[in-house]
Every structure is written in C-alpha cells, then in structure tokens.
Amino acid sequence: MKSKNWYVKQLKRKPVQITRFMVQAVFLLFLLYVGFRFYQFYQYFETAGKTPFVERPSAVEGFLPISALVALKVWLTSGSFDQIHPAGLVLFTFFVGSGIIFRKSFCGWICPVGTVSEWTGMLGKKIFKKNFEIPRWLVWCLTPLKYLLLLFFIKIIVIDMPTFMAKDFLNEPYNKIADVKMLLFFLNFGGFTLKVILVLFVLSLFFKNFWCRFLCPYGALIGLGSIFRITKVHRNEATCTNCEMCTKACPQRIKVHEKEVVATPDCTACMSCVEACPIKDTLNMTVIHKKVNKWFIPVSFFVLFIVVVSIAKITGHWDTVISFNDWKELIPTANDIGH
Structure with missing residues (x-):
C-alpha cells in the first residue's frame, strides 16, 4: 500500500496529467451517455413508438468525420453550410483547425478512441x-x-468529388441517417470486425x-497543423541531464x-514530458517562440471549444433540419438504405 504522502506528492508533481486523466474519463462517460441516448432515440422509431421518445443528441455527429469532410468541402467551395449534420461540421472544422495552435489536443484530451488506446497501454504496463x-x-x-489512409480520403472527397456531387451526397438518405448506420454497425458488427x-x-x-501512432487518419489530419510550427516544446540542452524521463512519459513515444x-505532428500537447522533467525550465511549451505556462494550451483549447460550440448553437448551426417525420420515415428503412 502506498502512503497518503505519496499520492499527495503525485498530485503536486503532475497536476496537468491528473487533470487530463479526469477530463478523458469525463468525456468518455459523456460520449457513452450520448451513444445511449441516441440508441433510445433510434429505438423509438424502430419500435414504432413503443419505447419512450428521447431527443436526438446532436453531439453524436462528432462520430461522422467522412460526412463532415464532404460538408467542409461544400462549405469552402460554395459557401453552403451543411444543415443535415451541422454539429458534425462544426466539431470537425474546429478540431482540425485547432491543430494549428493547440496541436493534437483533441487526441490527447477528448478523443474516446485515443483515451481507450492510451488506457490499454497503461494496462499493458501494469501487466508486463x-x-x-x-x-x-x-x-x-x-x-x-495513417497518412496513406488520409490521402485516400482526401483524394476521393476533396480532389475527385465535384462540389455538385458532394452537395447531392449530403442530401441523400444514406448521409441523412449516417449516424444510424454507424449505430447499427456497432450493434451488429461481425466476426471480422x-x-x-x-x-x-x-x-x-x-x-x-x-x-x-500508426493508423488514425483523423489524428493525422489534425497533426498537419504542426507544419506551421506555431506551438512547440523546447528542450534546453544546456540544463538537460538526459535522464529520458520526458521520453518515458510521452504517450506517443x-x-x-x-x-x-x-x-x-504526433505531439498531442498533453504536457506529460514537461511535467516529467525534473529540471526546471529544461522543457517548456512555447507559442510563437514565447514560453507559456503548462496550463495555457489545454485551458485555451477548452475555452475556445466551448465558445465555438456555444456560437454554433446560438446561430442555429448545431441542430439538424431533419424533422420528426423524416426520421419516422428513414429509420425503419435504415437497413435497406445504402450498403
């Protein structure tokens, strides 16, 4: 059993990492709640009203990056903002754009797949x-x-797909119930999956x-923001003792x-390396070559995230225009739409 003083020391030494772990847990639970609410929404229409009606949570559109990429192409080329999955477009655009300043903060702080992947690695460390x-x-x-996978999607959507075809795709029944198709995939995935x-x-x-590290095209796209080199971790070679604590702490190795x-591009701005360094001011996060507090990146990321989502809700760019009657018609036939 570790003493109370040991835990107190850990809290004082790694406040950002303790906070990050808690934020990951909260978002994972929140997204599981969103998924459950969406399942209840789906069940109402699937059972023809035999189960209680639950409002569709717009946040579920965050799981539709392909649809969002198509919508982003349409928005940038024609000025038409997608009204079918507007929350998906808002979230996708923010997360990809945020990579320019906040690096892959989405991956290190919010992404449920990243959280499960990281926690699985922690479990492996416990076992082995x-x-x-x-x-x-x-x-x-x-x-x-991951870059080849990203290039594949960029080619077929951004390069090869004409804007008029992209617009048609957004209004097709398949895209309208892309979130339902995703739910059905997870409810009925087969042996290969x-x-x-x-x-x-x-x-x-x-x-x-x-x-x-090797397979996620979404993370690869967000990480491209690092090419602007606005945000970096600097190591002071003069004071570095080469203890390698920073490398050992980095989730991305x-x-x-x-x-x-x-x-x-792999850096998630999780600040693990900065907190692990035992020598003061040997590792520092910088923004436009200026040293910033270790809390600056995560706090700024979440403040801007809240602001963007709030503006989207206020301006009517969050909730879908798909009506109750549309859902009533589409959901019972979901298995017959598309592939």
Whole structure:
C-alpha cells in the first residue's frame, strides 16, 4: 500500500496529467451517455413508438468525420453550410483547425478512441511491467500508413468529388441517417470486425497508443497543423541531464530527450514530458517562440471549444433540419438504405 504522502506528492508533481486523466474519463462517460441516448432515440422509431421518445443528441455527429469532410468541402467551395449534420461540421472544422495552435489536443484530451488506446497501454504496463518499444526501422515503415489512409480520403472527397456531387451526397438518405448506420454497425458488427478490434487491443497492450501512432487518419489530419510550427516544446540542452524521463512519459513515444524542438505532428500537447522533467525550465511549451505556462494550451483549447460550440448553437448551426417525420420515415428503412 502506498502512503497518503505519496499520492499527495503525485498530485503536486503532475497536476496537468491528473487533470487530463479526469477530463478523458469525463468525456468518455459523456460520449457513452450520448451513444445511449441516441440508441433510445433510434429505438423509438424502430419500435414504432413503443419505447419512450428521447431527443436526438446532436453531439453524436462528432462520430461522422467522412460526412463532415464532404460538408467542409461544400462549405469552402460554395459557401453552403451543411444543415443535415451541422454539429458534425462544426466539431470537425474546429478540431482540425485547432491543430494549428493547440496541436493534437483533441487526441490527447477528448478523443474516446485515443483515451481507450492510451488506457490499454497503461494496462499493458501494469501487466508486463513496461511498454514495449517498436524498432525504429519498423516505426518508419508503419508511420506512413495513417497518412496513406488520409490521402485516400482526401483524394476521393476533396480532389475527385465535384462540389455538385458532394452537395447531392449530403442530401441523400444514406448521409441523412449516417449516424444510424454507424449505430447499427456497432450493434451488429461481425466476426471480422471483432477480430480487428481484438488485434488492435492486443497491439495496444504491448505498444502504447498503436492505433493513434500508426493508423488514425483523423489524428493525422489534425497533426498537419504542426507544419506551421506555431506551438512547440523546447528542450534546453544546456540544463538537460538526459535522464529520458520526458521520453518515458510521452504517450506517443516521441524521443523528446533527443530533440531540441518537439515539432512532430504526433505531439498531442498533453504536457506529460514537461511535467516529467525534473529540471526546471529544461522543457517548456512555447507559442510563437514565447514560453507559456503548462496550463495555457489545454485551458485555451477548452475555452475556445466551448465558445465555438456555444456560437454554433446560438446561430442555429448545431441542430439538424431533419424533422420528426423524416426520421419516422428513414429509420425503419435504415437497413435497406445504402450498403
């Protein structure tokens, strides 16, 4: 049993990481609640009103990045803001745009897949007493995979799809019930999907954040904001003792102790490395070359997140225009729409 003083010291030493863990847990529970409420909404129409009616939670559209990418293309090329899944467009645009200043804060603080992946790695460390390292040559081979997946979606949607076709897609029945199709997928996924999930779970046990580091195209897109190099972690080589505590603490397994500047697209601005460093002012987060407090990035990210969502709700860019009668017609036929 660890003493009370040990826990007090941990709280004082790593306040951002304790907070991040709590925020991850809260958002994970919130999204599970959103998913349950959406299931209740679906059940009302599926059972022809035999179950209680529950309002559709607009936040569920955050799980529709493909639809949001199409909507973003239409918005940027024609000025037409998607009214079918407006919350999805707002969330997608904010998270991708936020990468310019806040790096991949979405991945490190909010993303439910990132949270589960990271916690699975923590479980693996408990079981095996360590997180295993992937050989550098293999990391170089695996890293391009998420960018190839991203390039695939960019090509078929942004490059190849004409704006008029993108508009037509947004108004098709399949897109209108894309959230329902997603729900049905998770309720009825088959053996192949289960095997893929199991493989990813096992890989994440051994290699922390395997999905996020090598396979997630959404995270890859957000991470592209780092090319502007506005926000970076600086390492003071003069005071660094090469203890490697920063590298050991990094959820993305970035070799922080070897870098003068951490500007890689994989950085989630989680501040783990900064808090793990035992030498004051050896690792610092900077914005436009100016040192900022370790709370600046996460606090600013969430403040702006709340502001953006609030503006979207006030201006009518949050709730879908799909009516009750539309849902009544679409949901019972969901299995017959699309593929």
